[in-house]
Amino acid sequence: MPGSGRRDADRTRPPAPRTDGYVPLRSYGAIGDGRTVALVAEDGRIDWFPVPALDTRPTFAALLDAEGGGRVEMAPTVPFEMAREYVPGTNVLVTRFVTDTGEVRLTDAMTTGVAGRLPWCELVRRVEGVRGSVPMAWRVAPGTMLGTASPWVRRTRRGPVLTVDGVSVVVTTLGEMTTHVADREVAGVLTTTPGSRHVLGLAGTAREPVFVPDPALMDAGVERTVENWRAWTREFHYDGPWAQAVQRSALALKLLVHAPTGAIAAAGTTALPESWDGGKNWDYRYAWVRDVAYVVDALTRFGLREETHAAMAWTLRTVAKHPPSVFFTLDGELAHGPADGEPGDGPAHRDVPGWRGIGPVVDGNRASRQLQLGTYGDLMGVVRTYVDAGNLLDAETGRVLAGIADHACDAWRKPDAGIWELTDEHRYTSSALGCRHALLCAAHLADEGHLPGDAQRWRGxxxxxxxxxxxxxxxxxxxxxxxHPGSEALDASVLLFVDQEFDTPERLAATLDAIRAELGSGPLLWRYSGMQEEEGTFVACAFWGVRAAALLGRVDEAREWMDELLAQANDVGIWSEMIDARTGEFLGNLPQALSHLALVHAALAVGGDQDAHVVDPEQAPYPLPDEPPSRPQTREDDRWTSAAPTAPRS
Structure with missing residues (x-):
């Protein structure tokens, strides 16, 4: 009925426009299932979706190759405005489309099973008619896996199966819709009415039998997935300031936990540029020891047990198996060459354009060959947190860690690549601070009987x-x-150590002031001197500054700084690695674990590490068709709330 889909300008807006097929990185929300992550743009397109695992070459990668990368589309075929949010306490994303003739709700979920993560990869896109009538179109078009393979559609009695380089994706539908099967894609159209329900489901595997789910069961899996996420969120303990932002960051971090091993991926993507000029495009689908350490520290404080132990076990198992390294594959192996075991001694440069044509597109990462001494502090610090929380080390792990402490006694005198993985080696200040932290933690563990070794030597x-x-x-x-000695350059990573008492509070406060004066732009910070002309500001550095201010007793300053920073997130609380201080555009890979981790630790520092339950995830109801999901966020009493019930490197 004409006019039945009236627009509400205060609650909807046009989606971010596409330029040559690409949208701003701020446009993306993230969903996942513990093994992979999909990025959903405001216009309903999924432009990034590796199947079945995050660190494989992506089957859907229009994010990096608008023409041939592959995508999963679902949107009205007429002009629309949109609003979106996560179902409260979950990583299930709801987008509301409003047209001149009606309104629909699109729910996107990577669904889970009765016993947890499914043994296949399952994406469900549910379309519900809210009012009026809206014509919709959908398309599932796999890509070339970054220019390395050709997709094809195999027609079977059970429906179309999309195949590309060993990956198989079954497409199923529920509800009345027209479906067209072509050689390289499956597409269709549908029309919503009040109370109508349509489902587009994808189930994917790699080099194994293809399971064909019943679309009705896939639909039911959305509610089960909502409840599974809420069961996790109910175990989340935090009652400090900015509770909603902290919970959303914890949920984003949960997306990056690789469930099969317990590793933590540094980000959900590869090759998104840190600079508009290109050249700084890295693959972050690996597990950095530093990130895992920070995640374990945060999850321990939130009272979460399973992920904490899994990440801790992965870290110690991996370090015992290999010499201490910067990062590893999600399966715990050294990351020397390209992904998928291809030949070569470094990352592969793929012949695709990259996001907005900014390359290179890299697949793989060889920075693990660098010496980064700060890793010792990350490792020993998280072990201390884990043990002080009441857990125990096995004897073999204790011996391995004691050997690492002994090595740190000598290694701190060597030049290294530093936390920023630089090719110009020096005796970086933050690297020496990391070694000092490692030795103090090792001495504490030895005093408590967890490590064999000479605690007196380590303290000395x-x-x-x-x-x-x-x-x-x-x-x-x-x-x-x-x-580093002999330099006048400032480095924001020094702020990580203001609580280590290696110098007077006055000198540490002066360092914070100097860093913010030279490296700051509003609430944001660049990584170190000279980066203002080369790349975006580094999100984590700004949150490190907030944490440092709070730990130095400047709590009012920290609160104000934090408020300004939180306004830089996108509309659903997702953070990238960097932000262009001039335009506010996101740069770098996303969701970025280090950015979300730094937010969490900043909030903990300002709030004094208070522990209690965050907002009950069921306090806000799962939106009903006559209760559109989006509401503007406001800030009240230093806590992110909603105006109405709502559902979060270098």
């Missing part, structure tokens, strides 16, 4: 590092700690 060497830092890394001219 830690004090030698502190003395060296005070003598060599402080600059009277800058009135701050600098990046």
């Amino acid at each position: 060497e830690a004090e030698a590092i502190a003395a060296w830092l005070r003598a060599e890394c402080w600059s009277d001219a800058r009135g701050a700690y600098v990046m």
Whole structure:
């Protein structure tokens, strides 16, 4: 009926426009199932969806190749406005489309089973008519796996099966719709009416039999998935400031937990540029020891047990198997070459354009060959957190860690690549601080009987590092700690150590002030001196600054800074690695674990690490058809709430 889909300008807006097939990175929400992640744009297109695992070459990658990358589309065929949010306490995304003739609700979920994660990859897109009538079109078009394979559609009695380089994706539908099967895609159209329900379901496997789910069961799986997410969220304990933002970041981190092993992926994507000029495009579908350590620390504070132990076990098992390295594959192997075991001694450069034509597109990462001494501090710090929470180490792990502590006693004197993985090696300030932290944690663990070894030696060497830092890394001219001896450059990573008591609070506060004055742009910070002309601001650095201010007793400043920062998130609380300070556009891979982790630790520092239940995930009801899902966010009493019940590297 004409006019039945009246627009509400306060609650809907046009989707981000596509330029040459690409949308701003802010446009993406993320869903996942513990093994892979899909990115959903505001216009209903899924432009990134590796099947069945995150670290495989992506079957759907229009994010990096608009023409041939592959996508899963679902949207009105007439002009529309939209609003979206997550179902409260979940990673199930709801988008509301409003046209001149009606309104529909699209629910996107990577569904889970009765016993948890499904043994296949299952994406469900449910379309519900809210009012009026809306014509919709959908399309499932696999891509070339970054220019390495050709997709094909195999017609079977059970329906079309999309195949590409060993990956099989079954397409099923529920509800009245027209379906067209072509050689390289499956597409269709449908029309919604009040109370109508249509489902587009995808089930994917790789080099194994293809399971064909009943579409009705896939539809029912959406409610089960909502409840499974809420069961997890009910175990989440936090009652500090910005509770909704913290919960959303915890849910984003949960998307990056690789359920088969317990590893934590650094981000959900590869090759998204950190610079508009290109060249800084890295693959973050690996597990950095640093990120895993920060995740375990945060999850321990939130009272979450399973992910904490799984990540801790993965870390210690992997470190015991291999020498300490910067990062590993999600399966716990050294990450020397391209993905999928291809020949070569480094990342493969794929012959596709990249997001907005900014390349190169890389598949794989060889930075694990670098020496990064700060990894010792990350590792020992998380072990201390884990043990102090009441857990125990096995004897073999204790011996391995004692050996690492002994090695750190000598290694801190060597130049390394630093936390920013630079090719220019120096004795970086933050690397020495990491080694000092490792030795103090090791001594504490030895005192408690968890590590064999000489705690007195470890403490003595830690004090030698502190003395060296005070003598060599402080600059009277800058009135701050600098990046490395002989340099006048500032480095935001030093802010990670303001609570380590290696110098006076006055000097540490002066360092924070100098960093914010030189590296700051509003609430944002660049990584280190000189990066203002090369790349975007680094999201995590700004949250490190908030945390540092709070730990130095400047809580009012930290609160104000945090409020300004939270306004930089996208509409559903997802963070990328970097932000262009001039335009506010996202840069770098996303969802970025380090950005979400830094937000969490900043909130914990400002809130004094308070522990209690966050908002009950069931307090806000699952939106009904006559209750459109989107509401504008407001801030009240230093906590992110909603105006109405709602559902979150270098």
